[in-house]
Amino acid sequence: MKRALITGITGQDGLYLAELLLSKGYEVHGLIRGQNNPKLELVRNVVPDVHLHTGDLLDQSSLTRTLKAAAPDEVYNLGAISYVAYSWENASLTSQVTGIGVLNMLESLRLWAGDDLSGVRFYQASSSEMFGKVQEVPQRESTLLWPRSPYGVSKVYGHYMTINYRESYAMHASSGILFNHESPRRGPEFVTRKVSQAVARIKLGLQDDITLGNLDAKRDWGFAGDYVRAMWLMLQQDQADDYVISTGSTHSIRDLLDVAFARVGIDDWTPYVKQDPRFMRPAEVDLLIGDSTKAKEQLGWVPEVSFTQLVEMMVDNDLAEQKALARS
Incomplete structure (x- = not known):
């Protein structure tokens, strides 16, 4: 062992x-x-x-x-x-x-x-x-x-x-x-979980909106x-x-919002999203996208969960969690 x-x-x-x-x-x-x-x-x-x-x-x-x-x-x-x-x-x-x-x-x-x-x-x-x-x-x-x-x-x-x-x-x-x-286990201080949790609460009528920083920052999320x-x-x-x-694909915060809100049946998220300079980084990292060719060739590793599947997984988890909290 x-x-x-x-x-x-x-x-x-x-x-x-x-x-x-x-x-x-x-x-x-x-x-x-x-x-x-x-x-x-x-x-x-x-x-x-x-x-x-x-x-x-x-x-x-x-x-x-x-x-x-x-x-x-x-x-x-x-x-x-x-x-x-x-x-x-x-x-x-x-x-x-x-x-x-x-x-x-x-x-x-x-x-x-x-x-x-x-x-x-x-x-x-x-x-x-x-x-x-x-x-x-x-x-x-x-x-x-x-x-x-x-x-x-x-x-x-x-x-x-x-x-x-x-x-x-x-x-x-x-x-x-x-x-x-990311994952449903991500802390709520991270933007992906902050979004999925807020979307669930907005859908359930527990929250009115969400405040974010740079919506154009792009990340390679897996x-x-x-x-x-x-x-x-x-x-x-x-x-x-x-x-x-990495996944080799990049998505913006706007893409994250598109998928998350769509999961709960909201097509236009703009009324629910606010921006605040306090959430802007002093020095932004604008575009991260990885090349995992070496990992694929030497380790045989490839990601299995897509960006859309990931975001939907997180929103679904937070919907269930928020419903349980509301009942307790």
Whole structure:
């Protein structure tokens, strides 16, 4: 039985990945920050068979202790402050957790594994936000990185540190440069879930409108459940490497609104949508679209859920959730 450790297990990716690994017969361990973590019960309800450990990416001793207890064959480092807008509000903390946290995990893994480092495989959750002010379209593994947020800068640090440990210590360390991936488990602070939740509430008469920022920003959106499969595939390869994971299609916020409102029978969403400069990024990333040819050819990975299916899935989930809340 293989053993895996997942940091950031409370997030959507962590939950989907834990479900995937459990279905493959893994013994799964998860790192939880703080004993009173508000998402602790969520993890216990969704993946009750996961062994949970308390630790912090900023506390290297807790990482070493967790590695000793879990003794993993695979480590998936998904832990980060992942909300881009917040990274401007607290650039220092974002840099520590999302950047230095990767170094702490890599170094803890190196020290724990010792001479047997080749027996442990490491995955780093890199991000399309590293491309920022895009230097070519579509973006691929060789595209120059030009991050446009403290979050993106922090991810670049973690990405290159992972490459450095791979090259310096022959560590099987891979990075997935994941483009935007969403699901019904996405937090309501992210625009996709903000939209799906608001659309459900508007349909049910619980909310009048939604306020957004730049409606013309474009993203390459996929389903988180598809993307965690790519993470697992990376760690099954003989050689570690970096891979862009994306759908290869781009959609604007307007496209998102079109599909979401249409799902509840509203053809013209303009009366329900307001714009506010407060929701505009100081430095916008206007067009992200990935080229996942390498992942397709080397991993055999292709996305299975389309953009429309994804948005409709999220709206349907929020309709059911909001109806249940209204009844309770």
